[in-house]
Each structure stands twice: as C-alpha cells, then as structure tokens.
Amino acid sequence: MFVIYNENTKFPVKVWLEQEGQMEENCLEQAYHLSQLPFIHKWVCLMPDTHAGKGMPIGGVIATRDVIIPNAVGVDIGCGMDFIPTNIQVDGIRQIQTGNGTLIQSIIGNIMRTIPLNTERYKLPQDSIVLDRAKQEMDKYENNEELVPLIDDGYFQVGSLGGGNHFIELQEDEDGYLCIMLHSGSRHLGKAICDYFHEKARELNRRWYSEVKEEYHLSFLPVSSIEGQQYIHWMNLAMDYAYENRAHMLEMTCSIVKELIEKHTDHVVEFGEEINCHHNYAALEHHYDANVWVHRKGATRVRQGERAVIPGAMGSYSYVVEGKGNAESFCTSSHGAGRSYSRSGAMKSFSTEQVMLDLKEQGIVLGKRKKNDVAEECRFAYKDIDQVMAQQVDMVTPIRKLKTVGVVKG
DSSP states (O other): OOEEEETOOOOOOOEESGGGGOOOHHHHHHHHHTTTTEEEEEEEEEEEEEEEOOSOOOOEEEESSEEHHHHHOSSSTTOEEEEEEEEEEETTTOOOOOOTEEEEEEEEEHHHHHHOTOOOOSSSSOHEEEEEEEHHHHGTTTTTTTHHHHHHHHHHTTOOOOOOOTTEEEETTTTTEEEEEEEEHHHHHHHHHHHHHHHHHHHHHHHHHOOOOOOOOOOOOESHHHHHHHHHHHHHHOOOOOOOOHHHHHHHHHHHHHHHHHSSSOOOOOOOEEEEESSSSEEEEEEEEEEEEEEESSEOOOOOTTTEOOOOOBBBBEEEEEEEOOOOSSSSSSSSSSSSSOOHHHHHSOOHHHHHHHHHHHTOOESSSSSTTTGBBBBBGOHHHHHHHHTTTTTTEEEEEEEEEEEEOO
C-alpha cells in the first residue's frame, strides 16, 4: 500500500498497490477528485482491483460526514455475491453422461432454461418479501412518483441474472468439492434510483453553488435533507432487493444441482453455509471516533472474522475470504479481480475463437446464448486475481480457493 498526498489532493489517497504506474490515468484523476471533497473523513481508499468508473473509481471506498453521493454507490445498487459449498466431489460427476451431454452440461443447460438472463424477465410476477414490504411502507416512497412503478415492475425481475459481468458458476475448491457462486444485483431498479437521485443532487448542488465541480459527477445529498432521506430509503430497498434476487437464484440453482446429481448418481447432495454479500452500497458506520457514511463502489466489507466472496473471472480463480477488520481500509477489501481492459478494448484485443478455445482447453462448460461478445468477460480482460489477493493480505485471509467448472453468462 502507498499513499498519495500532493498538490492535487486535499485528503490523502491510500492505494493498495505498489506504485502509481499500476493505475489508469483516469482512475488516478477520479481519486484526486474524491480527495478534494470537503466532507471526506480521513482519506480516500483504492482497493487493488481499482479501475476508472463513473465519477468514482470501481474499487473505491470513501467515508463521508453527513452527506451521501449517489454516484459513489453506483448504478447497480446492492450488486454483490452469493456462494454455497456442497458435499459433492467434482471428479465423481465430471464424466457422467446424461441425455443432454455431461452432467455439468446438463446442469448449466437447466440453469439457462430456468433463470432469465441478460434483459429477459419472468412472464408472471414472482414472490418477493422485499417488494411486498415496500408496498406496505409506501409512505417512504410515494413522494418520488417517477420511481414508484419500479416496485410493481420488480416482481418480474426478482430471481433474474442480468448481463455484463454477472454470472452463475459451478466451481471446484482445493479439496475437489463442488461449489456454487453467483454475481448479480438490483437489476433495473438500482440504475433507475441512481440516475434519478444523481439528477436531484445535481440540481440542488447548482442551487447551493456547491464547491464540488459538476464535471466530477459526484453531486451529493445531505443526509438530513428530504432528498437525502428519500435516497437512503430507495437505496436500502434496492440493496434488500439485490440480496433477495441473489438468494432466489441460488435457491433455484441448488435445486437444479440437487435434482440432476441425485437423478444420475447415488449421491445425496448437501449444502453448506451460504455467504450473501454486497459490494455496491453506502452504510452508516463508526470509524475513527465518528459516525460516517462509508461508500463502497466495487468493494466488499470485511470486518474482523466476517466472511465474503471475491471472484476472479470465468476460467480463473475466485476466493472465499475472512476479514481482518483493517481500520485503514474502513474494513474493506477488493470485490474481484478488476478490469485491465474495457469491454470494447477486450473485444478488440481478444477474438471469440481465442476465448472459446481457452475455455475448452480448461474443460470449462460455457452457458451463453450469444457468443460474439464473450471476449468482454474473458479472463484475459481482467487482472490476475492472485496478484490482487497478494496486495490485500492485510485485509483478508483466504479460506477457500475456487476454479471455474461451468459458467452461465448473460
């Protein structure tokens, strides 16, 4: 970890890398913008997977006094990971044939037929405790009329994966056991909330002649304001929705895994402890003798003893970790490997054939309806997860290392 504190910064920037040369120029510029915000508490943190985002770098962490910044949470509010291990040895099922290919291929195929991917949605509304509760507490939401229809609309998306870097993976841990990991968020709900309140914040900041420059894309809302309280209500709704969304998908995936393995083998499938964690959100926490709003944008909370999930990229490795409660990072770690190529850059640099051959050589089953954009999410487009993990040994202890066996992408 090194610290940047110079004529471009009002507050220090702590970076969990070895040198500035490992950061994009745009990422460094965004870090400078964050460090000039007057309400920053202590310093700005950049995790080892950091790269440029909108307004605030992905892998960025800030603590603020009395304000909240929609773009420092991001558009996919509550995006995060869900993980569960099983008692099944991968080698015991890898070669088993079914009427739909190998058992792994059959599981991947059933997931794709069961869970809506990319922009797909359910034809009928799904059960949602989170949305039912929101309708019972409509006084929290009714003043933001443009957003209210999203609550009813959300019933058709809960339990759906989305696209981009979202995935469902079958994985093998170091002891050979099958595990399930998935990555998804709040679907359209989170993006609509972020965009709506960012515009609200822009309008108010212009009215107040805010010293936060508009081109930073970091317009803020005082938490004591009506608009700040409204954003917090909607943000928490999106976080709960994202958590429930992942839980629904994991439940469906576990059901598919259990049904097919027990149908084609004499194994009885058992599942271990689930880990469901966010990595895009803001929360009121106590750090360095103050109650502050910790914004984690592409960053995972890892308090002392807290377990979390840090994915790599498809065809790479992922980790289950236990937090060390590092105070300097506001008890935070990376949320993944972090991109080294933009989506367009990856498409230009790596061909579909190259990516498909790489997955085939590793024996990885890919479930994806359209293959022409597969390079966007290939492992070559991301940083080496093991190098990222080496930069955060003061934040987390790895307790399980996982390798991709099969993956569903939107």
